[in-house]
Amino acid sequence: MKRTSRDIRTANRYEVLRQIIASSPTSRQELAAATGLSLATVATLVGELLDLRMITEVGFEDSAGGRPRGLVAVNSGGGALIGVDIAETYVRVELFDLALGVLARAAEDMRPGESRPEQVVGHVAAAVGSVVAQAGVEGARVLGVGVSVPGQVDRDTGVSEYAPNWDWHDVPLLDLLAEQVAYPLYMDNPLRACAVAELWFGAARGRGDAVVVNLGTGVGAGLVLGGGLHRGVSNSAGEWGHTTLVLDGRLCHCGNHGCVETYVGAPGIMVNLRELAADSPLLHPEDQTATIDALARGVAAQDPVAVKVVRDTARYLGAGIADLVNLFNPEVVVLSSWVAANLGEPLLHEVREAVARHALRRPLAATEIVLSPIPTDPVCLGAATFALEGALQSVGQRTAVKRTTPARSRTAPPS
Numbered sequence: 001m002k003r004t005s006r007d008i009r010t011a012n013r014y015e016v017l018r019q020i021i022a023s024s025p026t027s028r029q030e031l032a033a034a035t036g037l038s039l040a041t042v043a044t045l046v047g048e049l050l051d052l053r054m055i056t057e058v059g060f061e062d063s064a065g066g067r068p069r070g071l072v073a074v075n076s077g078g079g080a081l082i083g084v085d086i087a088e089t090y091v092r093v094e095l096f097d098l099a100l101g102v103l104a105r106a107a108e109d110m111r112p113g114e115s116r117p118e119q120v121v122g123h124v125a126a127a128v129g130s131v132v133a134q135a136g137v138e139g140a141r142v143l144g145v146g147v148s149v150p151g152q153v154d155r156d157t158g159v160s161e162y163a164p165n166w167d168w169h170d171v172p173l174l175d176l177l178a179e180q181v182a183y184p185l186y187m188d189n190p191l192r193a194c195a196v197a198e199l200w201f202g203a204a205r206g207r208g209d210a211v212v213v214n215l216g217t218g219v220g221a222g223l224v225l226g227g228g229l230h231r232g233v234s235n236s237a238g239e240w241g242h243t244t245l246v247l248d249g250r251l252c253h254c255g256n257h258g259c260v261e262t263y264v265g266a267p268g269i270m271v272n273l274r275e276l277a278a279d280s281p282l283l284h285p286e287d288q289t290a291t292i293d294a295l296a297r298g299v300a301a302q303d304p305v306a307v308k309v310v311r312d313t314a315r316y317l318g319a320g321i322a323d324l325v326n327l328f329n330p331e332v333v334v335l336s337s338w339v340a341a342n343l344g345e346p347l348l349h350e351v352r353e354a355v356a357r358h359a360l361r362r363p364l365a366a367t368e369i370v371l372s373p374i375p376t377d378p379v380c381l382g383a384a385t386f387a388l389e390g391a392l393q394s395v396g397q398r399t400a401v402k403r404t405t406p407a408r409s410r411t412a413p414p415s
Contacts, residue, residue, distance in 0.1 A: 318354020
């Protein structure tokens, strides 16, 4: 779809604010250099952000031989953003100020069998209410709620088109949420959320090409190509977890056999453990989180079963990541989400060795493989940036409507 001048202006406004958040305080001249926009364009966009109280003037700095340059910085108290991470086993919600600092957190566990849309919506509404109350913010200061939901989503209509782990098909999730959450709502999936979080604050910051591998119950890859988020023609790019790793392998929720996800997602890791030692005390058959936690503790204690399960998982993961390295030639591959965070350095070490066995030498030599450095939930952080983008799109058009559907635009810097 061709972008309109308004779309381009919104993307430019978003990029300027992103740079201010990354390097406050900063001058208009520095912003022009960082974004590639003209000084006149930057000055106009800064004026708009000042009018919106998203940023503030904070003084001057000397310039060589000229008059002092005015400095601007984020106005942290100028509004609040909420990021929602809906996963197969939990709902996490974080409330942020405009500098994307966390002001409040809430979480709701989702037990097996609690995945009906109305149940998920109830958990989200409860957690959103909790963070607003904890932070003590007025409702009018909440600029929007970004919602990350697993699977394939239509972010323009707010529909969860397909979530294989729940067998959701065409669920109008944002419409259901709008009945209980009285703020503008914006939706995408965790692949995009994690990629945006890494672009803004993590290992992909300043990188032109990066792959962010999500390791949770589900598995996928957020793609940063040419400095921008790559979505694909139907917002479906990155479904690497449903590429075939083993011919005629394990049955996947998507209906195919041998998908990457069935070997390196949390349920797949539990199968790896069960096949190695069915009676292992490390295995908690109905609890993914407890099993991954037990494996992490076991590796730290050099338990031979735990060590072998993580090594076997890394062999599968390394083969899949080698494909990503060969295909996209990225500067960095980031291991993100809760399974990667829990298994940590031992998993990373084994993955690096496994990738080295499978990837081509030249692209591998240019690629770092790292754990996500983001200390908070990267999905919540990325989802909050969806809300920030939406707020910038609706400049001058804020009304009291319960739900705002964002126009097509990018949630990353223009390429």
